[in-house]
Amino acid sequence: MSALAAKPAPEYMLEARGLAHRYGAVSALRGVDLAIAPGEVVALVGPSGCGKTTMLRLCAGVEELQQGHLSIAGQLVAEPGRALPPERRGVGFVFQDYALFPHLKVIENVGFGLDHVGAAERRQRGLAALEQVGMAAHAQKYPHQLSGGQQQRVALARALAPQPRIVLLDEPFSGLDAQLRGQVRDDTLHVLKRAGTATLLVTHDAEEAMFMADRIAVMRDGLVQQMGTPVDIYYKPANAYVAAFFSDVNRIGGIVRGGAVATPFGPIPAPGLADGLAVEAIIRPEALRLAAIEAADATMPTARVVAARMLGRASLVHLEAEGGGPERPPLHLHSRVPGLFLPREGERVAVSLDRQQAFIFPKESEP
Numbered sequence: 098m099s100a101l102a103a104k105p106a107p108e109y110m111l112e113a114r115g116l117a118h119r120y121g122a123v124s125a126l127r128g129v130d131l132a133i134a135p136g137e138v139v140a141l142v143g144p145s146g147c148g149k150t151t152m153l154r155l156c157a158g159v160e161e162l163q164q165g166h167l168s169i170a171g172q173l174v175a176e177p178g179r180a181l182p183p184e185r186r187g188v189g190f191v192f193q194d195y196a197l198f199p200h201l202k203v204i205e206n207v208g209f210g211l212d213h214v215g216a217a218e219r220r221q222r223g224l225a226a227l228e229q230v231g232m233a234a235h236a237q238k239y240p241h242q243l244s245g246g247q248q249q250r251v252a253l254a255r256a257l258a259p260q261p262r263i264v265l266l267d268e269p270f271s272g273l274d275a276q277l278r279g280q281v282r283d284d285t286l287h288v289l290k291r292a293g294t295a296t297l298l299v300t301h302d303a304e305e306a307m308f309m310a311d312r313i314a315v316m317r318d319g320l321v322q323q324m325g326t327p328v329d330i331y332y333k334p335a336n337a338y339v340a341a342f343f344s345d346v347n348r349i350g351g352i353v354r355g356g357a358v359a360t361p362f363g364p365i366p367a368p369g370l371a372d373g374l375a376v377e378a379i380i381r382p383e384a385l386r387l388a389a390i391e392a393a394d395a396t397m398p399t400a401r402v403v404a405a406r407m408l409g410r411a412s413l414v415h416l417e418a419e420g421g422g423p424e425r426p427p428l429h430l431h432s433r434v435p436g437l438f439l440p441r442e443g444e445r446v447a448v449s450l451d452r453q454q455a456f457i458f459p460k461e462s463e464p
């Protein structure tokens with residue numbers, strides 16, 4: 098394929114249109130569009146098997162593209178039957194297990210993708226990349242002499258050293274223990290932002306996606322369900338699946354009446370949904386705000402405390418609320434309250450609903 102000259106300032110560093118991919122009878126991608134602007138970090142999230150790795154492999158060029166087309170920095174790099182090889186795409190890759198060469202020193206690992214330049218320049222650029230991730234002092238060590246977090250940083254330096262147009266990160270923190278993961282994520286985010294490299298990060302961890310990404314693409318069964326900023330996705334989820342992916346949620350069934358759905362804590366507006374439609378109210382635990390009855394307005398709805406647990410930064414209160422009629426069983430709901438709030442079991446508490454974190458979706462859109 099003849100490589101077209103890259104445009105001076107491409108609108109997108111990566112642009113995928115209509116990607117579909119099958120492995121025999123398995124449909125791994127079913128028409129995915131994705132665009133990443135220069136300097137932008139985009140996270141691809143979704144449960145195991147939804148097609149994230151396939152998407153990454155198509156972008157890297159290690160999987161042959163079957164349908165759709167893919168451009169990097171304004172240059173068409175793949176369409177069915179034609180593809181630029183991986184090494185000519187300007188893509189840096191960090192694998193889940195880092196894939197460092199055990200027999201090469203750190204500096205040699207980082208210089209690996211710089212085989213087109215002389216030894217002195219390779220060394221100098223390798224050191225500069227190690228400097229970027231705070232690992233220059235370890236240049237002469239072998240991978241087995243480094244901790245998991247240090248190996249991850251070397252893998253990032255190796256990906257960044259050739260100054261790629263886009264970096265692809267495949268679950269890069271999953272091998273690290275929880276405490277280290279937080280630190281390495283933080284470091285990685287700042288390194289990527291300083292380098293100004295467009296990034297596609299694959300993760301199954303919703304919190305990690307929100308921590309790292311400027312925009313998130315939520316995938317399910319080979320399709321992007323929603324793409325947007327973390328704020329958009331959290332506060333304006335496109336469907337029940339997206340809403341439930343980012344936190345545990347309370348689900349209350351209902352029917353649209355007069356443009357709203359009744360809940361024990363007041364109506365939730367259901368704009369655009371027809372009266373009589375069976376729906377599900379999705380309510381985040383933070384949306385159920387609790388107060389001691391004595392401190393609350395007497396007209397406020399109440400619920401009975403079933404249990405209360407301290408989770409560190411927040412308290413989780415299990416509630417039982419009337420289902421809204423004799424034929425409807427009581428509801429078991431969770432409320433997450435910042436800090437320490439541990440009412441006694443059996444006590445009644447006043448409940449107010451933050452409608453910004455409560456959503457109505459047609460019943461059939463549930464996972």
Ligand SMILES: Nc1ncnc2c1ncn2[C@@H]1O[C@H](COP(=O)(O)OP(=O)(O)OP(=O)(O)O)[C@@H](O)[C@H]1O
Pocket residue numbers: 120121123124125143144145146147148149150151152301
């Ligand atoms: N080489 C392959 N041969 C056959 N089926 C495959 C192959 N690779 C992936 N699949 C299937 O394609 C679908 C998408 O897989 P993919 O690895 O892209 O998902 P994923 O979201 O990255 O999952 P995970 O988080 O578990 O890595 C799955 O059903 C998977 O079983």
